[in-house]
Amino acid sequence: MKTKLxxxxxxxxxxxxxWALAISFIVLVITxxxxxxxxxxxxxLLVGGDILFDLRSLLHRISGTIMLIMSFYHIYYMIATKRGRQLSKYLLPEKKDMQDLIKNIAYNFGLRSQPPEFGHFSYIEKVEYFALIWGTVIMAVTxxxxxxxxxTLLLFSxxxxxxxxxxxxxxxxxxxxAIVVWHFYYVIFNPDIYPIDTSMITGKITEEAFRDEHYLEWLKIQEEAGEDA
Ligand code: HEM
Incomplete structure (x- = not known):
């Protein structure tokens, strides 16, 4: 049997x-x-019926607090850990992102034969991440x-x-x-991904998906492995 790398x-x-963010977000949306x-x-009608309905205000505050705690932990993770700093670096916007966007539009209009090649994060993933950060700040402050x-009323009218x-x-x-239309498209409904992208469950992607979706990073790893060999 052929095993997948x-x-x-x-x-x-x-x-x-x-998953902590996803679960707290779902509870926040429902309540x-x-x-x-x-x-x-x-x-x-939802699971929990009357009980959930009566507790909606309390559950909203509890899940809001969990989201806030996880957000602060995430800031710590991205600044203070080696892996977090690496991910922060990968997330930084660069000139290539704008070029990739233009290339992708051209590809979708049939003006280019190949889509752009991405590194660890595509411009789409970067925009989604920053939209999440911005949205969380607005929701948390308000x-x-x-x-x-x-x-609040001590300070404002x-x-x-x-x-x-x-x-x-x-x-x-x-x-x-944004989550239902945008995020779910990329992790569920995209015909290349359907029925679901399991990488957030297993932590892994196939070598094929790695090469197709993050070609530049895949290439770098191949070159480094070649140098080491
Ligand atoms: C970051 C954490 C959040 C906190 C601390 C928070 C807090 C609150 C509070 C205190 C209220 C008023 C509740 C009441 O009347 O008993 C409220 C209302 C509401 N929240 Fe949140 N929330 C947060 C995130 C979210 C998120 C992520 C969503 C959905 C995506 C959401 C959706 C709503 C809605 C729809 C209302 C009702 C607004 C209205 O009455 O017009 N909240 N929130």
Whole structure:
């Protein structure tokens, strides 16, 4: 039997961070929209029914706190660990990202025969990461200001509470749609990936996927291995 070569893409720590964020985000989406639309037909249908519905405000705050703790841990991880610093370096925007975007548009319009080649992260993954960071900052700041309203009102007029609620709500829609449409396309619905990208479960991708999706990094590893041999 032919065994598939596997390449490690995510460590256990990174997968733990991903799933802690994913689970807290899902609970925030469900409980947040239950708060906004309490009379909607689906609001009491979810697993947990009435109990979840009655506790929605508390669960929203608990999962918000988990998301905040994980965000601070993530900052520490990206700055203070060797692997985190390496990933931070890979995530830095560079001139090549803009060139890759233009090449990809040209490829999708049939003006180029080949798509661009990527390193550890493509420009698409970098934009998604920075959108996540930006979205989390907005949700955390507005969420905390709504949570500690008395404190907010010591500093601002009452209309600020309405403004914060509107920002929190529309960013919630944006974040939810970004995950469902954008992220789920890249990890589930993309015909090359379907039914699911398992790398966030196993931590590994096949050698074939590594070569196809991160060709420049794959090439570098081959060259280094050649030099060592
Ligand atoms: C970072 C952490 C977050 C914190 C600290 C936070 C906090 C809050 C608080 C205190 C409220 C008011 C709750 C109440 O009336 O009892 C609220 C409402 C809400 N939250 Fe969050 N939240 C966070 C993240 C999120 C996320 C990620 C989503 C969805 C993607 C979300 C969706 C909502 C929605 C839809 C509402 C109702 C807004 C309205 O009434 O118009 N929240 N949040």
């Amino acid at each position: 596997l390449h490690t893409r995510w460590t256990f720590n990174e997968r733990f961070q991903h 947040g929209f239950q708060l906004k639309y309490p009379d909607a037909w689906w609001a009491k 969420g905390l200001m709504l949570w500690f309203q008395e404190l 009452t209309w600020v509470i309405d403004l914060l609620t509107v920002i929190h709500l529309y960013e919630a829609w944006l974040a939810t749609l």
